[in-house]
Amino acid sequence: MGLYLLDSNVFIQAHRMYYPFDVVPGFWQKLKELGKVGKILSIDKVKKEICDTGNPDQLSNWMASxxxxxxxxxxxxxxxxxxxxxxWANANTHYYPSAIAEFLETDLADPWLIAYAKKNDCVIVTNESSQPDIKRKIKIPEPCVHFGVRFISPIQMFRELGETF
Structure with a gap:
């Protein structure tokens, strides 16, 4: 099995909704530990999406430090x-042109995450779920299915790794 490659929303949703730093510090410690031993990773564009907003917050400070x-x-x-x-995105007639343009924006991590996962045999960890009928947005699962890239939720990742906290 390949490494687990984390999407931006794993960090953002955990920080904002499910595992705030002050309530569930064990979640953040676990991410740090798993990263240190090389079981999880991410890409530069994920860091850019979170840290280069011009408005540092607790999440971007944590990621940097x-x-x-x-x-x-x-x-x-x-x-x-x-x-x-x-x-694939440009040839796909299912999605609105605005959805394709948004998906292929220069600094958007999603297509780069999929490319990195495919090239390096990684499993994408994301909170996005497959919604093949929508036309207004290309979600990570749809190109993953097309390109044979496995994707799972953060909880599935922790289960597969046998991790608890």
Whole structure:
């Protein structure tokens, strides 16, 4: 089994809704530990989405101070696979043109996350669920299915890793 590759929403939703730092510090410690031993990782574009907003918050400060720089892998190494994903999105007549344009925005992590996972045999960890009928947004699961990339929820990841906290 490959490494677990975390989507931005794993951090954002945990911080804002499910596992705030002051209530569930064990969640954040577990992420730090799993990153340190190389079981989980993410990409530079995820860090950029969270940390380069111009308005630092508790989550961006935690990411900058608690996760090692090596946690966030360079996505540019996957430009060849990204090109395949972009071609798939542009040729797809199911989605509205605005959905395709949004999906392929330069700094959006989603297509790069999928490209990195495909190229490096990673499992994407995301809170997004498959919604193949919607036309207004390309969600991570749909291109994952097309490109044969496995995706799971954060809770599924912890179960597969045998982790509790």
């Amino acid at each position: 608690q996760l090692e720089e090596s946690f966030f892998n360079e996505s540019a190494s996957c430009v060849d696979v990204y090109a395949q994903i972009a071609a």
